[in-house]
Amino acid sequence: MSTQKIWRERIGRYRLIGQKCKGCGKVLFPKRLICPECGGRDFDEEQMPDVGKIVTYTTVYVGPKFLELDTPYIIAVIEFNNGVSVTTQVVDVDPKEVSTGKEVKLVYRKLQAEGKTGVIAYGYKAQLV
Amino acid sequence: MREVGIIGAGLTRFKEHWDSSLRDLFVEAALKAIDDAEAPEIDSMYVGCMSSGLFVEQEHIGPLLADYLGLKNVPTVRVESACASGALALRLGFMEIASGMSDIVLVSGVEKMTDCDDPTSVLAAAADIENEAFFGATFPALYALIARAHMDRYGTTREQLAAVSVKNHKNGAKNPDAQFQREVSLETVLNSFMVADPLTLLQCSPITDGAAALILVPLDMAKKMKDRVVKITGSGVASDTIALHSRKDITSLEAVRLAGERAYKMAGRKPEDIDVCEVHDCFSIAELIVVEELGFVEKGNSGRFIEEGNTEIGGRIPVNTSGGLKAKGHPVGASGIAQVIEIYKQLIGNAEERQVKDARIGMAQNMGGTGASSVVHIMEVAE
Numbered sequence: 001m002s003t004q005k006i007w008r009e010r011i012g013r014y015r016l017i018g019q020k021c022k023g024c025g026k027v028l029f030p031k032r033l034i035c036p037e038c039g040g041r042d043f044d045e046e047q048m049p050d051v052g053k054i055v056t057y058t059t060v061y062v063g064p065k066f067l068e069l070d071t072p073y074i075i076a077v078i079e080f081n082n083g084v085s086v087t088t089q090v091v092d093v094d095p096k097e098v099s100t101g102k103e104v105k106l107v108y109r110k111l112q113a114e115g116k117t118g119v120i121a122y123g124y125k126a127q128l129v
Numbered sequence: 130m131r132e133v134g135i136i137g138a139g140l141t142r143f144k145e146h147w148d149s150s151l152r153d154l155f156v157e158a159a160l161k162a163i164d165d166a167e168a169p170e171i172d173s174m175y176v177g178c179m180s181s182g183l184f185v186e187q188e189h190i191g192p193l194l195a196d197y198l199g200l201k202n203v204p205t206v207r208v209e210s211a212c213a214s215g216a217l218a219l220r221l222g223f224m225e226i227a228s229g230m231s232d233i234v235l236v237s238g239v240e241k242m243t244d245c246d247d248p249t250s251v252l253a254a255a256a257d258i259e260n261e262a263f264f265g266a267t268f269p270a271l272y273a274l275i276a277r278a279h280m281d282r283y284g285t286t287r288e289q290l291a292a293v294s295v296k297n298h299k300n301g302a303k304n305p306d307a308q309f310q311r312e313v314s315l316e317t318v319l320n321s322f323m324v325a326d327p328l329t330l331l332q333c334s335p336i337t338d339g340a341a342a343l344i345l346v347p348l349d350m351a352k353k354m355k356d357r358v359v360k361i362t363g364s365g366v367a368s369d370t371i372a373l374h375s376r377k378d379i380t381s382l383e384a385v386r387l388a389g390e391r392a393y394k395m396a397g398r399k400p401e402d403i404d405v406c407e408v409h410d411c412f413s414i415a416e417l418i419v420v421e422e423l424g425f426v427e428k429g430n431s432g433r434f435i436e437e438g439n440t441e442i443g444g445r446i447p448v449n450t451s452g453g454l455k456a457k458g459h460p461v462g463a464s465g466i467a468q469v470i471e472i473y474k475q476l477i478g479n480a481e482e483r484q485v486k487d488a489r490i491g492m493a494q495n496m497g498g499t500g501a502s503s504v505v506h507i508m509e510v511a512e
Contacts, residue, residue: 009259030260036370056281056379058273059326060265064250067265075270075325077374085374087274088264100281111263123264 001114006121013123016050016106018084019043027082050106051129052080059095066112074098078106078126089125103129130227134351134511135359137166137344138470143308143458146338151185151241152197158340158463159198159237166344167354172231174198174205175222177214177238178462181207183251185244194239211255211497212411214238215341215465216504220364222345223506232350237342238467240460248336252461255498257372269333269412271373271499273325276414278379280327282429285417287327289432291318293413294331294455296441301452303482308337308458332413337458341466343473348511357477363398363507365391373499380429382415382500385422389494392505393424400424403507404488405475406446407468409496410453419494420448423505442485450475450483465495469506476510 009030011017018029023040029048034041057076060067067073074090076098090098091109104126111123139161141154149157155176163171174195182188191205208218215238222236242248253262256271266274279285295315301307313331321331351358367387370376376383393399400423408423410416417431425446426434434440440448451457451471454464472491474480480488489510496503 005259036375055374056274056278058270058277058328059323060267060270060273061322061326062249062267062269062324063265064253064262064267065247066250070265073265075264075266075274077274077379087261087266087271087372087374100277111265121263125264 001112001119001121003119006119016048016124018046018048020046027084029084029086048084049080049082052078052104054098054100054102054104055079055085056100057090057098076126078104091125091127093128097128105129131229132348133223133226133345133361134348135343135361135473135508136346136351136355137162137168138473139165139342140306140467140470141339142306143337143339143460143467145243147243149338151181151187151190151239152194154241154338154340155194155237155239156197159235159342162235162342162344168233168344170233171200171203171235172233173225174200174203174235175208175218175237176205177208177218177465179209179211179214179240180251180254183245183254185241210502212409212461213465213495213497213502213504214462215467216469216493216495216506217366217465219343219466219469219506220366220504223361223364226345226347232346234345235342236345236466237340238463238465239340240462241338242336242460243338260372267325269325269328272412272414273328274373275379275418275499276327279414279418282380283432285432287319288315289436290327290332290413290417291315292436293410293416294318296435297410297449297453297455300442300450300483301456304452304457307452307456308335309456328412328414334411334454334459337460339458339460339463339467341463341470343466343469352511358511359473359476359508360511361506362509363392363396365389365395365505366503367391368502369500371498371501380418382418382422382503384500384503385419385494385496388503388505389423392507396507398490398507402490403446403492404490405450405472405485406448406492406494407451407471408448408453408494410449410455411459411496415496416448416453423492423494442483447485450480450485465504468493468495469508472508476508
């Protein structure tokens with residue numbers, strides 16, 4: 001895990017701040033240098049909503065090393081009403097309760113940690129509303 | 130542009146090769162291809178490899194592998210596009226010959242996956258590390274997200290997904306180079322343990338070591354060297370967003386559709402012209418969507434299409450006669466070349482028990498990540 005990378009991602013992961021293209025109005029998250037829709041390079045900062053809905057989801061039984069002890073866990077694509085989608089975990093829920101179209105709220109959680117004493121990376125996960 | 134022919138192919142057995150290193154595997158496949166082609170010399174070499182750095186902690190493998198193959202001072206390029214690295218290496222070799230810059234080019238792919246203790250994390254590097262993998266999305270998870278969306282929208286069933294694996298294992302049982310040479314029943318596929326719902330273990334391609342190589346030459350030269358020559362008539366590549374969640378439609382693989390259209394256009398062919406096809410079935414759902422994107426069946430109807438046997442050997446369009454990535458194995462960087470080798474064998478009539486009758490035109494579709502890159506080639510028997 002790279003501390004530098006975690007630090008660079010802080011604005012999106014910690015504060016849910018993205019951007020809105022001044023050219024075409026497309027909302028982007030996390031931030032980029034060029035709008036993939038119109039090629040625009042000028043943006044205003046844009047706060048993401050913290051509520052969205054599940055587009056698709058899966059229960060993961062075989063995880064990467066850093067999540068070995070957390071299986072099974074749920075991964076979902078979550079879409080906001082501004083057109084932005086993100087991929088993250090749905091937490092604090094019985095997998096049977098999760099289904100397509102359900103509303104979720106983003107919450108601030110630990111994503112990964114570097115051993116027992118190293119850096120902790122935080123970010124957003126989702127809870128059913 | 131010069132026409133390009135294939136005159137030789139070489140493949141290692143696909144399996145867990147505990148006794149062989151990355152370089153051993155590459156040299157074995159490359160030597161087989163050179164011997165098969167009776168190639169007098171090699172002008173240039175391409176090697177597709179997804180992640181020698183993370184799998185075996187070695188980069189700079191172009192010169193390394195050329196050195197170990199005994200090709201002194203040859204120009205060499207390592208090509209990376211995740212699991213589509215192999216077919217992209219072929220594409221670059223094809224372009225080099227078509228352009229007239231070289232005459233005899235070795236194109237290859239290799240992956241040594243079992244030296245590494247966390248291959249799941251290495252493979253996740255083909256997704257968006259910062260915005261997918263970092264949050265816990267594995268590759269099976271991402272394809273499970275696609276599968277769930279396809280099931281929700283089109284009514285595709287778990288049984289239809291599992292039917293892909295049953296068919297591919299049936300073909301793999303006839304392939305002496307395959308990792309798994311045994312048939313499996315629908316019940317076995319469905320009851321194997323869940324990796325990422327709805328994808329069970331037997332719907333996920335395995336961790337495999339292996340290498341594959343082809344020798345390409347200008348078609349005129351090929352015809353002088355060999356009685357039976359296969360020419361590459363179409364080559365299409367396309368890319369898409371790296372993150373699955375950025376796509377307009379999660380049930381589509383636009384890069385596959387576009388790469389296919391580009392290859393069809395170059396070859397002057399249509400889906401109906403294809404006699405045999407190898408597709409990138411890294412997960413069962415991938416094969417279903419790819420046959421839709423390549424135009425073999427309407428969008429959303431692939432589940433039924435496969436269940437009805439249309440993609441079996443002897444069916445309307447045999448798909449993955451080699452056993453596919455699922456049964457043949459998936460050493461990621463090598464798979465794209467191995468797919469083309471299967472089509473090459475089919476077209477020269479060397480596919481043994483798997484032979485598709487009168488196969489004249491074949492296609493191979495290779496894909497990186499969740500479809501962020503795709504490469505499609507069309508090959509035909511040269512008259």
